[in-house]
Amino acid sequence: MSVCRYVANYPLKPKINTKQINFMKFISSGNAPRRCSATADSTTAMANSVRVAVAQMTSTNDLAANFATCSRLVKEATAAGAKLLSFPENFSYVGAEDGDSLKIAEALDGPIMKQYCSLARESNIWLSLGGFQEKGSDDSHLCNTHVIVDDNGNIRSKYRKIHLFDVDVPGGMVYKESRFTEAGKDIVAVDSPFGRLGLTVCYDLRFPDLYQQLRFQEQVQVLFVPSAFTKITGQAHWEILLRARAIETQCYVIAAAQAGKNNNKRESYGDSLIIDPWGTIVGRLPDRLSTGIAVADIDFSLLDSIRTKMPIDKHRKPIDFWKASAL
Numbered sequence: 001m002s003v004c005r006y007v008a009n010y011p012l013k014p015k016i017n018t019k020q021i022n023f024m025k026f027i028s029s030g031n032a033p034r035r036c037s038a039t040a041d042s043t044t045a046m047a048n049s050v051r052v053a054v055a056q057m058t059s060t061n062d063l064a065a066n067f068a069t070c071s072r073l074v075k076e077a078t079a080a081g082a083k084l085l086s087f088p089e090n091f092s093y094v095g096a097e098d099g100d101s102l103k104i105a106e107a108l109d110g111p112i113m114k115q116y117c118s119l120a121r122e123s124n125i126w127l128s129l130g131g132f133q134e135k136g137s138d139d140s141h142l143c144n145t146h147v148i149v150d151d152n153g154n155i156r157s158k159y160r161k162i163h164l165f166d167v168d169v170p171g172g173m174v175y176k177e178s179r180f181t182e183a184g185k186d187i188v189a190v191d192s193p194f195g196r197l198g199l200t201v202c203y204d205l206r207f208p209d210l211y212q213q214l215r216f217q218e219q220v221q222v223l224f225v226p227s228a229f230t231k232i233t234g235q236a237h238w239e240i241l242l243r244a245r246a247i248e249t250q251c252y253v254i255a256a257a258q259a260g261k262n263n264n265k266r267e268s269y270g271d272s273l274i275i276d277p278w279g280t281i282v283g284r285l286p287d288r289l290s291t292g293i294a295v296a297d298i299d300f301s302l303l304d305s306i307r308t309k310m311p312i313d314k315h316r317k318p319i320d321f322w323k324a325s326a327l
């Protein structure tokens with residue numbers, strides 16, 4: 001796992017050495033990641049595509065019922081040949097009242113996450129578990145944490161949501177996520193058999209700098225945006241923002257969504273999506289389908305070809321360059 005501090009002013013030097021070291025570590029552990037460079041492909045001689053799945057669900061304040069739904073969706077994903085399944089933010093629990101989430105928040109080695117790790121191991125599938133209520137640094141806060149679990153049930157990576165949803169939604173409700181949640185500060189990328197993954201959560205989607213950093217400093221190939229978008233903002237912005245992130249980073253985007261009525265106060269916007277690096281939607285669960293999975297193949301030849309033919313990494317100008325020339 002590679003973790004670096006999230007900063008507002010992005011240095012543009014790519015961390016080539018870190019990437020190469022991570023890559024070599026991965027090879028030596030016997031888990032060759034897919035890479036988009038010709039050299040890496042010929043070294044690893046791996047198949048050039050891998051099947052992944054995205055889940056949509058309506059989580060409630062019933063931990064056992066949510067786990068049962070996740071188990072069922074894992075079975076569907078493995079039957080469809082997927083090697084990874086991505087769940088939405090708050091997959092394991094959506095509180096009915098303010099502060100409910102704090103009461104069930106646990107450490108990542110607690111019983112709730114252990115149950116999901118066992119599910120991954122028993123089903124031999126990687127899981128992206130976005131938006132887990134992780135116990136915070138004091139009793140009145142939690143972290144909104146996105147966890148990657150491998151097919152042996154080991155936690156490979158954790159990312160704590162950086163941008164908190166303190167928003168008065170026009171025509172909707174007022175949210176203050178920061179009341180109970182502490183913001184993360186670290187940007188997180190991790191190697192996997194599905195390429196190099198960049199982890200984000202929900203409202204992060206509106207802050208493209210984070211995705212630029214993941215692509216151009218962390219060299220990721222697949223971006224995750226597990227979410228519980230509001231109905232109003234989702235209808236207006238969800239698809240366009242996700243496709244923009246895919247196009248401008250030339251990454252696959254996997255965006256799992258909560259859908260439907262989670263409780264009397266809360267309705268989420270569905271439309272879970274898998275988007276390819278050209279911005280084409282290759283997997284979708286429409287809002288009206290509250291629970292299910294969609295699958296798509298991550299095609300590393302396509303990713304490689306798009307990046308080679310339109311080399312935006314080489315054309316990108318450092319922030320200092322355009323600041324100076326504007327004077």
Ligand SMILES: O=C(O)CNC(=O)[C@H](CS)NC(=O)CCC(=O)C(=O)O
Nearest residue numbers: 090165175177202203228229230233
């Ligand atoms: O509160 C919880 O239980 C867990 N957190 C969430 O569901 C978060 C914060 S309320 N939701 C979002 O970030 C929605 C973003 C959104 O809808 C947008 O950007 O338009």
